[in-house]
Amino acid sequence: MSTNPISFLAQSRFSPETIQAQQRFQLSNGTTVETCCPGVITFEPASLHAAKSILLSSGVHGNETAPIEICEALVEDLLQEKIKTQHRVMFIFGNLPAMNIGERFVEENLNRLFNASVSIDNQEQVRAQELKREVHRFFESDSAAPSSHSDSKRIHYDLHTAIRESKNEKFVVYPFLHGHEYSKQQLRFLSACDVNTVLLSQSPTSTFSYYTSRNYNTHGFTVELGKVKPFGENNMASFRNVNEMLTQLITRQEPILPPLDECPLDVFDVKQVIDKHTDDFKLHFADNIPNFTGFPKGTLLATDGDKEYRALENDEAIVFPNANVALGQRALLTVVRCEI
Numbered sequence: 001m002s003t004n005p006i007s008f009l010a011q012s013r014f015s016p017e018t019i020q021a022q023q024r025f026q027l028s029n030g031t032t033v034e035t036c037c038p039g040v041i042t043f044e045p046a047s048l049h050a051a052k053s054i055l056l057s058s059g060v061h062g063n064e065t066a067p068i069e070i071c072e073a074l075v076e077d078l079l080q081e082k083i084k085t086q087h088r089v090m091f092i093f094g095n096l097p098a099m100n101i102g103e104r105f106v107e108e109n110l111n112r113l114f115n116a117s118v119s120i121d122n123q124e125q126v127r128a129q130e131l132k133r134e135v136h137r138f139f140e141s142d143s144a145a146p147s148s149h150s151d152s153k154r155i156h157y158d159l160h161t162a163i164r165e166s167k168n169e170k171f172v173v174y175p176f177l178h179g180h181e182y183s184k185q186q187l188r189f190l191s192a193c194d195v196n197t198v199l200l201s202q203s204p205t206s207t208f209s210y211y212t213s214r215n216y217n218t219h220g221f222t223v224e225l226g227k228v229k230p231f232g233e234n235n236m237a238s239f240r241n242v243n244e245m246l247t248q249l250i251t252r253q254e255p256i257l258p259p260l261d262e263c264p265l266d267v268f269d270v271k272q273v274i275d276k277h278t279d280d281f282k283l284h285f286a287d288n289i290p291n292f293t294g295f296p297k298g299t300l301l302a303t304d305g306d307k308e309y310r311a312l313e314n315d316e317a318i319v320f321p322n323a324n325v326a327l328g329q330r331a332l333l334t335v336v337r338c339e340i
């Protein structure tokens with residue numbers, strides 16, 4: 001594998017039939033590699049002493065290329081033994097056919113399929129089942145299953161980029177924790193990645209990060225790293241600290257983190273989750289308004305047939321507005337500043 005002229009990702013995208021499921025081999029530095037299925041690969045060090053189980057997913061939306069490029073480089077560095085992992089690491093490149101057509105998805109948004117649904121009527125539904133199976137295999141075979149979030153050594157960063165510009169360029173969605181404590185250690189790590197804005201989700205969702213957080217007690221996050229760009233057009237300089245910290249996460253027992261009081265965190269509660277219910281759904285602000293733009297209380301933000309959605313507080317800000325989603329799906333989040 002280390003002499004393969006094309007990357008694991010390129011092989012997965014362009015000749016998935018050549019990826020042998022569950023094929024294991026060893027690198028000369030003692031790391032065990034398993035190609036689980038197209039787009040899914042794991043690395044396990046010889047010594048599992050104090051090892052974390054780290055899941056890095058990218059490309060769950062096929063056109064969000066910066067995280068895919070970051071993870072592809074990490075996978076190749078591991079395979080070529082330029083870096084050596086100290087932890088169990090799984091990389092998932094989510095929606096391979098969508099990457100090949102440069103779209104968010106082919107038939108259905110993969111990041112709305114991580115719930116109890118068992119349909120397998122289209123390729124994204126099939127992929128969601130496959131990814132859930134692989135994630136289960138990965139986390140169920142680590143040595144000590146955590147009893148709660150607080151003592152968990154399981155981490156999942158689901159890496160994305162946003163459709164719009166954002167006033168706060170890098171941010172995370174912290175999935176609903178059902179009363180568990182937010183992890184200060186995680187906030188310090190994210191801040192070291194230049195991710196200083198945190199949205200606290202207040203309800204269950206069908207996203208990948210909520211799924212692993214809820215079912216496997218991971219420190220799970222949806223991480224937004226900037227704006228969507230085609231392959232090759234990302235300004236990789238703006239991901240220097242992301243790269244550096246992900247490399248440290250994998251290669252060091254513990255990454256070097258800033259103290260919490262030096263992390264300039266900007267924290268928001270999700271105030272409204274606005275779903276689209278009719279084909280008349282309409283947003284009442286311009287397409288070029290960036291994420292995190294705030295509106296005065298009472299401002300009309302969206303209408304859905306006769307139903308009106310207004311800002312409920314002063315400076316309530318919009319995130320992820322998208323009138324083009326399928327019926328029943330989230331078309332807009334609003335958020336308000338809070339303390340953590």
Ligand SMILES: O=C(O)CCC(=O)N[C@@H](CCC(=O)O)C(=O)O
Pocket residue numbers: 061111160161162163164173205207209222319320321322
């Ligand atoms: O920019 C947008 O409108 C979407 C960017 C994106 O894909 N965001 C994720 C967020 C998932 C979460 O809420 O945890 C998504 O919509 O799937």
Ligand SMILES: [Zn+2]
Pocket residue numbers: 060061064160161
């Ligand atoms: Zn995305």
